[in-house]
Amino acid sequence: xxxxxxxxxxxxxxxxxxxxxxxxxxxxxxxxxxxxxxxxxxxxxxxxxxxxxxxxxxxxxxxxxxxxxxxxxxxxxxxxxxxxxxxxxxxxxxxxxxxxxxxxxxxxxxxxxxxxxxxxxxxxxxxxxxxxxxxxxxxxxxxxxxxxxxxxxxxxxxxxxxxxxxxxxxxxxxxxxxxxxxxxxxxxxxxxxxxxxxxxxxxxxxxxxxxxxxxxxxxxxxxxxxxxxxxxxxxxxxxxxxxxxxxxxxxxxxxxxxxxxx
Amino acid sequence: xxxxxxxxxxxxxxxxxxxxxxxxxxxxxxxxxxxxxxxxxxxxxxxxxxxxxxxxxxxxxxxxxxxxxxxxxxxxxxxxxxxxxxxxxxxxxxxxxxxxxxxxxxxxxxxxxxxxxxxxxxxxxxxxxxxxxxxxxxxxxxxxxxxxxxxxxxxxxxxxxxxxxxxxxxxxxxxxxxxxxxxxxxxxxxxxxxxxxxxxxxxxxxxxxxxxxxxxxxxxxxxxxxxxxxxxxxxxxxxxxxxxxxxxxxxxxxxxxxxxxxxxxxxxxxxxxxxxxxxxxxxxxxxxxxxxxxxxxxxxxxxxxxxxxxxxxxxxxxxxxxxxxxxxxxxxxxxxxxxxxxxxxxxxxxxxxxxxxxxxxxxxxxxxxxxxxxxxxxxxxxxxxxxxxxxxxxxxxxxxxxxxxxxxxxxxxxxxxxxxxxxxxxxxxxxxxxxxxxxxxxxxxxxxxxxxxxxxxxxxxxxxxxxxxxxxxxxxxxxxxxxxxxxxxxxxxxxxxxxxxxxxxxxxxxxxxxxxxx
Numbered sequence: 001x002x003x004x005x006x007x008x009x010x011x012x013x014x015x016x017x018x019x020x021x022x023x024x025x026x027x028x029x030x031x032x033x034x035x036x037x038x039x040x041x042x043x044x045x046x047x048x049x050x051x052x053x054x055x056x057x058x059x060x061x062x063x064x065x066x067x068x069x070x071x072x073x074x075x076x077x078x079x080x081x082x083x084x085x086x087x088x089x090x091x092x093x094x095x096x097x098x099x100x101x102x103x104x105x106x107x108x109x110x111x112x113x114x115x116x117x118x119x120x121x122x123x124x125x126x127x128x129x130x131x132x133x134x135x136x137x138x139x140x141x142x143x144x145x146x147x148x149x150x151x152x153x154x155x156x157x158x159x160x161x162x163x164x165x166x167x168x169x170x171x172x173x174x175x176x177x178x179x180x181x182x183x184x185x186x187x188x189x190x191x192x193x194x195x196x197x198x199x200x201x202x203x204x205x206x207x208x209x210x211x212x213x214x215x216x217x218x219x220x221x222x223x224x225x226x227x228x229x230x231x232x233x234x235x236x237x238x239x240x241x242x243x244x245x246x247x248x249x250x251x252x253x254x255x256x257x258x259x260x261x262x
Numbered sequence: 263x264x265x266x267x268x269x270x271x272x273x274x275x276x277x278x279x280x281x282x283x284x285x286x287x288x289x290x291x292x293x294x295x296x297x298x299x300x301x302x303x304x305x306x307x308x309x310x311x312x313x314x315x316x317x318x319x320x321x322x323x324x325x326x327x328x329x330x331x332x333x334x335x336x337x338x339x340x341x342x343x344x345x346x347x348x349x350x351x352x353x354x355x356x357x358x359x360x361x362x363x364x365x366x367x368x369x370x371x372x373x374x375x376x377x378x379x380x381x382x383x384x385x386x387x388x389x390x391x392x393x394x395x396x397x398x399x400x401x402x403x404x405x406x407x408x409x410x411x412x413x414x415x416x417x418x419x420x421x422x423x424x425x426x427x428x429x430x431x432x433x434x435x436x437x438x439x440x441x442x443x444x445x446x447x448x449x450x451x452x453x454x455x456x457x458x459x460x461x462x463x464x465x466x467x468x469x470x471x472x473x474x475x476x477x478x479x480x481x482x483x484x485x486x487x488x489x490x491x492x493x494x495x496x497x498x499x500x501x502x503x504x505x506x507x508x509x510x511x512x513x514x515x516x517x518x519x520x521x522x523x524x525x526x527x528x529x530x531x532x533x534x535x536x537x538x539x540x541x542x543x544x545x546x547x548x549x550x551x552x553x554x555x556x557x558x559x560x561x562x563x564x565x566x567x568x569x570x571x572x573x574x575x576x577x578x579x580x581x582x583x584x585x586x587x588x589x590x591x592x593x594x595x596x597x598x599x600x601x602x603x604x605x606x607x608x609x610x611x612x613x614x615x616x617x618x619x620x621x622x623x624x625x626x627x628x629x630x631x632x633x634x635x636x637x638x639x640x641x642x643x644x645x646x647x648x649x650x651x652x653x654x655x656x657x658x659x660x661x662x663x664x665x666x667x668x669x670x671x672x673x674x675x676x677x678x679x680x681x682x683x684x685x686x687x688x689x690x691x692x693x694x695x696x697x698x699x700x701x702x703x704x705x706x707x708x709x710x711x712x713x714x715x716x717x718x719x720x721x722x723x724x725x726x727x728x729x730x731x732x733x734x735x736x737x738x739x740x741x742x743x744x745x746x747x748x749x750x751x752x753x754x755x756x757x758x759x760x761x762x763x764x765x766x767x768x769x770x771x772x773x774x775x776x777x778x779x780x
Contacts, residue, residue: 027681027682027685060434060438060682061434061438062434064681064682120449120450122566123639130747132567132571135608135640152532154450154453211643
């Protein structure tokens with residue numbers, strides 16, 4: 001008989017363990033009246049919430065009312081049963097990583113990045129690649145053992161792939177910032193299709209980044225890894241080096257790095 | 263006025279250096295034109311429709327003339343020729359002209375040539391007269407509603423992609439206290455070498471700027487302004503490959519402000535610099551004529567480069583933008599020079615540094631309604647911290663009396679603002695403005711402190727950069743990546759094929775009127 005793993009039941013923590021307290025704020029398209037307050041209350045009750053308290057109600061405009069609601073949920077979740085892949089990197093510092101590349105890879109690691117499709121926002125790709133980096137963490141251009149090319153924004157997927165292939169890139173970074181109507185997913189799928197057509201899918205490391213990207217989504221779309229908000233350049237740099245060594249068979253999974261496919 | 267920090271003579275000499283920087287560019291502008299400028303002239307003659315496949319008539323005609331290598335005479339001249347052929351409408355003019363083989367476009371006798379130009383000039387004067395009366399009507403409504411409230415004017419954006427949803431959100435924002443509504447454009451519109459046509463309900467990250475969308479929104483805001491008994495301003499984007507045409511459409515539909523920068527397209531959209539310099543000049547001439555306040559884009563430099571390190575590039579660029587603006591006839595009250603609250607909040611002293619920069623901008627440009635942008639680059643996803651962070655920008659804005667403040671959204675970096683995000687931002691700004699108005703008169707900033715020291719340091723570096731631009735030229739400075747860490751070349755970027763040298767007989771009656779007016 002299989003051993004059953006211990007369950008770990010959790011629920012939201014407000015002011016006491018397991019009180020299930022959650023906070024909501026939303027707007028209803030009606031004027032600010034007692035009737036509107038009752039509507040907000042009923043709406044929350046229909047969500048299955050208990051002890052609904054509509055604390056805040058104010059007029060956001062003539063026919064829009066903003067609500068601040070606190071309530072309890074009886075929903076629970078077994079934390080032990082949740083398995084989600086995560087990029088776990090035992091991070092090396094700037095000097096340590098450069099020395100490690102010199103020793104283990106023996107040449108500069110070539111990285112191309114761009115914000116592809118119609119997206120004009122370079123803030124994400126700049127934070128990772130540009131010399132200055134992000135939040136005091138140097139960008140890949142600053143690493144002597146990386147050769148980084150930032151192509152900017154509004155780059156067609158095919159151009160990014162062609163430019164990267166011409167330089168035998170080890171990794172390609174795709175940034176997607178605009179998410180309206182899931183345009184980031186459509187464009188990311190188009191990138192993967194183009195990568196497959198060019199024959200680099202499964203060979204060159206393909207990384208996706210953006211405010212609404214996570215590792216799970218990126219893997220589902222066909223990338224090797226995904227990086228969301230708050231990602232620092234050093235995290236991406238460490239990931240690339242170890243993933244590259246794994247591809248080359250020089251490093252086993254989980255040696256210095258618990259990989260994306262954990 | 264916050265601080266002396268620096269001597270008036272130092273400011274005068276920075277301004278004089280910037281004026282020298284723009285001189286060679288202006289000389290270039292007066293010898294050249296672009297397809298976008300010529301399309302603007304045709305729009306002035308009422309050619310604002312679209313032909314087959316939705317291609318604007320102005321594009322059809324200018325492309326034909328450009329391909330036939332006769333555009334150097336000016337689109338207005340060929341418009342006159344089409345009239346002479348008996349054209350009864352703009353569409354008819356395009357059809358007649360595009361049907362002609364190139365050899366039928368030969369010169370006329372000097373007498374007929376002169377008559378033609380005079381007839382077209384008269385039509386241009388009538389068209390500009392109509393524009394003028396539309397602008398007068400806007401000014402009258404603003405005056406009737408008691409003018410604008412004291413600055414800073416609270417500026418919020420709407421960006422649904424659907425102009426009718428934008429109207430609902432704009433009305434709601436106005437009711438919550440917004441003074442200026444900006445309709446964000448659809449992603450990548452700046453790279454369209456035409457102005458889309460008609461009302462639009464689909465866009466990505468924003469709504470297409472079209473003349474019809476301008477009309478719909480301004481009409482709704484006129485209605486809302488009358489209800490609120492408070493004039494609400496409207497702004498959009500005059501930038502990209504159709505910069506001058508957008509300025510025309512916006513002026514005609516009585517917009518109050520336009521995002522308009524002399525170098526933004528070059529740096530951030532990789533539009534060719536010759537093309538941008540030409541188009542910005544004509545767009546600014548139109549803004550000057552129509553009483554439109556421009557908003558420049560220096561805030562963008564410090565979202566790409568580091569805000570602490572690159573603070574001086576903002577000041578240097580503001581002097582250059584100001585000079586280009588003055589050379590296009592804009593007055594100081596029309597210069598919403600851009601800057602922003604973008605220093606990495608992980609650093610120490612950031613509130614002092616932000617105050618220093620905002621005070622320095624006001625010290626250099628006391629009569630301009632400077633446009634203050636909120637933090638965006640270092641926004642993360644904690645909306646509670648974001649809200650507090652935005653409120654600090656509100657404090658700096660009222661303390662330094664910025665002219666226009668774009669309010670930060672707590673959901674920046676997540677999604678386009680929800681209706682409630684704007685409400686919460688307006689509520690906080692209303693509170694801060696009420697609570698802290700006059701704080702600048704209560705506290706005198708010490709001349710030997712961190713704020714003054716930083717202002718002098720930034721101004722000194724700005725002066726050095728202006729000097730470099732003066733000595734080596736603006737093109738060289740841009741080539742070295744001095745602004746926004748972006749390097750561009752004179753022949754690189756999009757839209758250069760739409761630039762051409764004016765012929766000796768170049769004819770542009772719109773520009774004649776705009777240049778004589780100033």
